[in-house]
Amino acid sequence: MDLALKTLEREFRSEPGSFLLGLRSDLVWDRGAFSKLEKAMRTVCEHLQDAEELPRWLAEGYYHVVTDVPSWTAHPNFPRPEPEEYYNACIERLADLADWFFRGDHAYMEPHTWSEL
Template structure:
């Protein structure tokens, strides 16, 4: 859990090498960086499911990712070297993770296996 929180802190502060910094400033979708972000978000959701109180910095980060990544990548000039369905799946995953984070449960029937993106 500690590693996931460190990853999210790195990401949510858009530190050098983060997915969010590369996406916003360089218009680069780094698959490996996205994977690290997504896995950390899942781990934190799993750990905090059902929690009554959520740290504000995490809530702000999940909200930012779920709202800003889709708008940044929707621009017609955003480079998309991967198939379009890959980006759609990633955006859906970020939305699903934010939903899970804020509700304390995900919308999938158990047992649910989160596929790698």
């Protein structure tokens, strides 16, 4: 969990090399960096799903990701080297993770296996 929290802290601060900084400033969707972000978000959801209180910085970060990434990538001129379905699945995954984070449970029937994106 510590590695996941460090990854999210780096991402939510948009530090150099982060998915969010590359996406926002360079208009580059780094598939590997997205996967790292998504896995860290999922790990944190798993560990905090029974928590009564959530750290504000994490809540702000999840909110930021689920609201800003779709709007940043919605522009018709945003470069999309991958098939459109890939981006749609990623945006849906971010929404699912934010929902899980804030509600404490994901919307899928167990056992559920999260597909790789």
